[in-house]
Every structure is written in C-alpha cells, then in structure tokens.
C-alpha cells in the first residue's frame with residue numbers, strides 16, 4: 070500500500086509522487102499547478118472526516134475532500 | 149467598436165479591472181468562481197477618444213478545457229467569437245503567479261491573437277519595471293503590472309489603447325481546440341461547428357503539465373515571491389479552520405449578521421418610519437377630503453412608505469455580506485460546511501450559491517453554474533429559493549418586530565433576533581432536506597468531488613462595502629418608486645371601488661363606512677372568495693390579499709397591508725403600520741386579529757412559498773425547460789401552505 074495524502078498528519082510536509090485513478094482526478098490538480106515533485110503540507114483537518122486544508126509550495130492554499138486526497142500518492146521527505 | 153477580452157485565473161481581479169475601466173458594478177468577491185457569465189461594456193475613456201473600445205468580463209478559468217458551465221463560457225467566447233475581438237488582455241494573479249502564467253501560455257499556443265499581459269495584485273510594487281521588462285522579453289508580449297484596488301485606470305487604459313494599434317500577422321480566425329470528449333458538454337454552442345480536435349485525457353494532462361513547467365521556469369528566472377501575505381493567511385486559518393473553534397466562529401459570524409440586521413436597524417427604522425408618518429400628517433390637513441387625498445395618504449404614503457422604511461435593513465445586510473466576501477472567509481465557510489453539505493448529497497461548492505441566496509435567488513441560481521455535476525447543480529438550483537432572500541426581510545421584520553415580545557436572555561440573546569435567526573435557519577435547513585430528498589429520488593447519484601482554492605485573506609474595504617450597500621439601497625428605493633408605487637395605486641383603486649351603496653351609509657359612523665367600502669371593494673370581494681382556503685391557516689381576507697399580491701414580489705405584502713389597513717383605519721392616532729396591525733380587532737370576537745398563531749402561520753408561509761416571478765423565469769432559462777419552475781413552484785407551495793396550516797393548528 071502506498072501512502073496517500075489522506076493518511077498524512079497535520080503539519081507534516083510531503084512530496085507528491087503521482088495521482089491514482091482515472092485521468093480526470095489528475096486534471097484538476099495539474100490545472101491548479103500541483104505537479105508531481107511538489108511539496109504539500111496538511112494545514113488542518115475538519116471534524117468528522119470533512120475536507121482537509123493543504124498548503125502547496127510556499128504560496129497556495131486549497132481544501133479538498135478526503136476521498137479526493139486518497140487519490141494523491143505521496144512520500145515523506147527524504148525517503 | 150473594438151473588443152478586448154479579459155481572460156485569467158479565477159479570483160485574479162478581472163471583474164475589478166472591468167469595473168475600473170468601464171465604471172460598471174459587476175460583482176467582485178474574494179473567492180473563485182464569482183463571475184459566471186460574460187458582460188461587455190465601453191471604456192469610460194471612449195468619451196474623450198476617437199477610437200471606441202469595449203471590454204468583456206469573463207468567468208475565470210484554470211485552463212481552456214472546461215469542467216463546468218461557467219468555465220465553458222470563457223472557452224466558447226475565445227473560440228467562437230474569434231473574429232469579433234481584437235485583443236486578449238490576460239490577467240495574471242501575482243498571488244498565484246505560476247499557475248496563472250501557464251494559462252497564458254495555453255492561450256498563446258492555441259490562438260494567434262494580439263495578447264497583452266496584466267500582472268495584477270501588485271499592491272506593494274514588488275513586481276518592478278525591471279521584472280516587467282524581463283517578462284516581456286521572455287514572452288514576447290507587452291506586460292504591465294498594476295494593483296487594481298490601489299491604482300486608477302489611467303495607466304491601464306493607455307496601455308490597452310496603445311497596444312490596440314499593434315499590427316499582427318496571420319491572426320487566427322477560426323481556431324480549433326484540443327479537448328477530451330468529456331469537456332464537450334460544457335460548451336454546447338461550439339458543438340455544431342466542429343471546433344474540436346478530440347484527444348485523450350492523458351494528452352490533455354500532458355499539455356497542461358508542460359505549460360505549468362514552462363511557466364515555472366520563466367518565473368524562477370525572473371522573480372522571487374515574498375511570503376509575508378502567506379504567513380498571515382496561515383495564522384488566520386489555523387483558527388478559522390480549526391476543528392472546534394472553526395465551527396463556533398462560523399455560527400457566531402452568521403448569528404452576528406442576522407442579529408445586526410435586526411438590532412442595528414431598529415433605531416434607523418424608527419426614524420424612517422417616523423418620517424413617513426410625519427409626511428402623512430403634514431400633508432393631511434392641507435388637502436381637501438376626498439379620493440385624491442385618500443389615494444395619496446392611504447395608497448401611496450402608506451403603501452410605498454411601508455416598504456421604504458426597510459432600506460436600513462437591506463443596506464446593513466449587504467454591507468456585512470460585502471465585508472465577509474472581501475475578506476476571503478466565504479471559501480473557508482464552504483470548507484467548514486462541506487461535511488454537512490455532503491450528508492445532504494451536495495457538493496461543497498453548493499455553499500457558494502446558497503450563500504448568495506441570502507441576498508437574492510436570481511444571481512444565486514446563476515452561480516450554480518460553477519457546480520460541475522449536472523444533477524448536483526439541478527438539485528442546488530431547485531432548492532435555493534428557500535434560502536431567505538432580502539425580499540423576505542421586510543416581511544419578517546414587520547411581523548416579528550410587531551408581534552414577538554421583546555425578551556433578553558443571558559444578557560445578549562434577544563428574543564426577536566432569535567426568532568429572526570430561526571426563520572433563516574428554517575429556510576436553510578429545509579432547502580438541504582429537500583435537496584436530500586431530490587438526491588435520493590429524481591436527481592439520484594453519488595456526491596462528486598470537492599476541491600476549492602483558498603485565496604489569501606485581504607483586509608476588507610469599508611468604503612467598498614458601503615458603496616455596495618448604498619447601491620442596493622438605491623435599487624430597493626427604485627423598486628419602491630416604480631413597481632411598488634404602481635401596485636400600491638392599483639391596490640388602492642381595487643380596495644376603494646366600486647364603493648358602498650349610498651343608501652346604506654346613512655347614519656353610519658365614518659369608521660363603519662370605511663370598513664363597508666373596503667369589504668365591498670373588488671379586492672375585498674376577491675379576498676372573501678378565497679377565505680375558505682385561508683381559514684385553515686388562520687388568516688383573514690386582508691392577509692390573504694396581501695399573500696396573493698406578494699406572489700408578484702414579496703415586499704408587496706408589506707405595501708398591501710399598508711394600504712389596506714390605512715383605508716380601514718380612520719382614527720388618526722395610530723399612524724404607523726405596526727400600530728395599525730396591533731390594534732386590529734376581530735369584530736366577531738372582540739379580540740386582536742393577529743394572534744401568535746396567525747403571525748407564525750404567516751411567517752412560515754413566507755419562509756417556504758415561492759413568491760417571486762423572476763425566480764421562475766431564471767430557473768427556466770438556466771435549466772432550459774418550464775418543467776423545473778413548475779415543480780419548484782408546486783413543492784414550495786405545498787410546503788408553505790401545509791406548514792402554515794400545521795403551525796396555526798398547533799399554536800391555536
């Protein structure tokens with residue numbers, strides 16, 4: 070099992086490896102400029118498994134549902 | 149006329165720039181997906197220049213392959229109207245420099261058109277002339293950096309005019325765009341003329357990726373971001389999006405807004421009400437008794453005046469909403485409510501249209517274009533009109549302010565404000581409930597994915613908010629001066645004529661005569677006719693008439709009550725509508741007509757019933773069939789009537 074963004078704890082910085090699932094998931098992320106190799110940090114998670122807020126690079130903020138975060142394969146920095 | 153299109157990322161400031169150049173007042177707000185249709189307007193400077201130029205504001209897009217209808221509008225305009233515009237002004241958001249520059253690269257690749265680049269949000273002049281020159285050299289396109297909120301339009305106007313004259317060789321006139329088949333549904337207008345080259349989703353993604361990579365490379369070679377603004381946003385978000393505090397703050401903010409509308413407007417309203425009744429009292433002694441006097445005092449002043457006193461509330465609502473929208477909080481609120489929305493089968497994106505629904509259902513229904521999934525969008529549209537819009541405000545305030553006793557709990561919770569908040573809550577709750585029912589039946593399906601970008605927080609401008617409020621206040625007054633005035637006069641005629649039989653009025657007091665006139669009038673007779681339908685809701689024919697008229701527009705309930713009660717009331721003691729309503733006695737029982745049960749039955753009717761013809765028209769337009777407004781009207785009618793009957797029977 071590979072690590073996905075949904076499994077990462079708040080405050081940990083990880084690197085995006087690839088996107089799982091059909092092409093169109095990837096589409097949204099790429100359009101917003103989140104490319105493989107980029108770093109993201111989980112800023113917060115909402116109650117009852119609601120959306121999580123992430124910071125991308127040094128500059129951009131997004132929020133996405135957990136199901137969506139499961140499609141993003143990530144790895145810990147330095148692995 | 150030469151056209152210039154404004155194209156750029158969502159939230160990059162296109163509408164701000166459009167307003168600045170043209171003097172228009174398109175909606176501007178600090179979240180993505182505000183603009184969902186195109187608008188064209190002439191430059192202000194056309195009056196002093198020979199060359200006439202107009203600019204077109206478009207919905208924001210992240211790339212040229214749409215994933216929803218609003219994005220489709222932009223691509224459609226770029227491709228289909230290609231022969232009709234001279235230039236594209238690409239608006240680049242300095243806060244999201246890389247991604248928005250990659251959009252420029254995509255546009256440049258597909259269209260050989262004149263393009264100028266406007267770097268916006270350069271508030272602190274961090275992007276200097278030198279940076280601009282280097283970017284010009286890299287792109288081969290003219291670049292100007294501005295701050296649309298700080299600068300005036302002069303530089304930008306000159307820049308556009310200057311480059312409008314550039315010559316371009318081999319301009320594209322009928323371009324083709326490479327898309328994957330799924331995207332076609334969002335560009336229905338392009339389908340017939342074969343503007344597409346179909347490619348696979350993977351190819352689409354690769355092309356976007358390459359633009360992103362190129363954009364980064366360009367920026368890295370010329371500019372370094374400052375992260376000051378980011379830190380602030382991070383700090384604020386750690387509280388606003390906090391698991392626990394986030395929700396508390398959310399409820400707090402909304403309670404505060406509704407409380408403020410209610411509590412702050414009180415003194416202002418007393419003042420404007422005083423003015424209106426003073427006007428009536430001032431005029432009355434100077435006029436000869438007769439129809440004309442009654443038309444003016446009972447028809448126009450009581451009718452229109454009854455509505456005009458609500459201007460302060462309308463302005464406070466829009467003032468506060470504008471502050472909230474400018475701050476960047478709205479998209480955070482969408483995140484906080486997403487879990488709840490998903491339980492009701494809706495996309496978190498639906499929060500944005502619902503939120504606009506507090507102002508008015510019409511822009512809210514259009515805003516639903518940004519929801520990608522058709523069924524979710526349909527379901528959102530079908531339930532938006534139950535959100536309490538600003539037209540219901542006068543009715544709520546009038547009835548609550550007059551009949552709900554004022555009690556303070558815990559030192560700060562005011563019973564009237566709570567009642568008010570409760571009605572807002574009820575409307576919102578039921579729109580979600582009905583959405584859920586729809587999602588389980590006619591618009592069945594899984595909830596789609598939700599991803600939203602969170603813009604940087606900005607300090608809201610009080611001046612801007614005040615201008616918005618003033619504008620809404622003016623619009624409201626205009627409505628009062630036109631339709632409401634016209635209908636008040638009509639209502640006065642209908643409730644004065646044909647007039648009682650002269651033989652029956654001998655030896656009657658003026659009071660008896662006026663009530664005979666009213667009951668015998670066209671309006672009175674119609675009201676009596678529908679009384680059997682009204683009775684289960686506990687309403688008399690006067691209220692029934694008010695409800696019927698309100699199907700034209702909800703505020704008309706207030707003006708109708710104003711006129712009807714002014715006519716029925718000859719004693720000049722009670723001069724405001726509130727006093728008149730309170731002193732209305734049922735002749736059969738000798739008790740007040742407006743009991744708690746009656747008041748709540750009226751309120752509940754207003755929460756649910758669809759009394760707005762413009763909403764029906766816009767739903768037809770957005771959904772493309774009369775079937776939808778018909779269903780909407782019916783289910784809301786059933787809820788309104790059923791709810792009112794239930795409440796009346798229960799409280800009686």
Ligand SMILES: Nc1nc2c(ncn2[C@@H]2O[C@H](COP(=O)(O)OP(=O)(O)OP(=O)(O)O)[C@@H](O)[C@H]2O)c(=O)[nH]1
Nearest residue numbers: 159160161162163164177178181182183208269296
């Ligand atoms: N700091 C700063 N904010 C700006 C500037 N120009 C616009 N804004 C703000 O950016 C936000 C978005 O502006 P809009 O004009 O609505 O953006 P838009 O590109 O039309 O957005 P969509 O219609 O959603 O595509 C608003 O809150 C504006 O006040 C600027 O120069 N500096």
Ligand SMILES: [Mg+2]
Nearest residue numbers: 162163182183
């Ligand atoms: Mg806009």
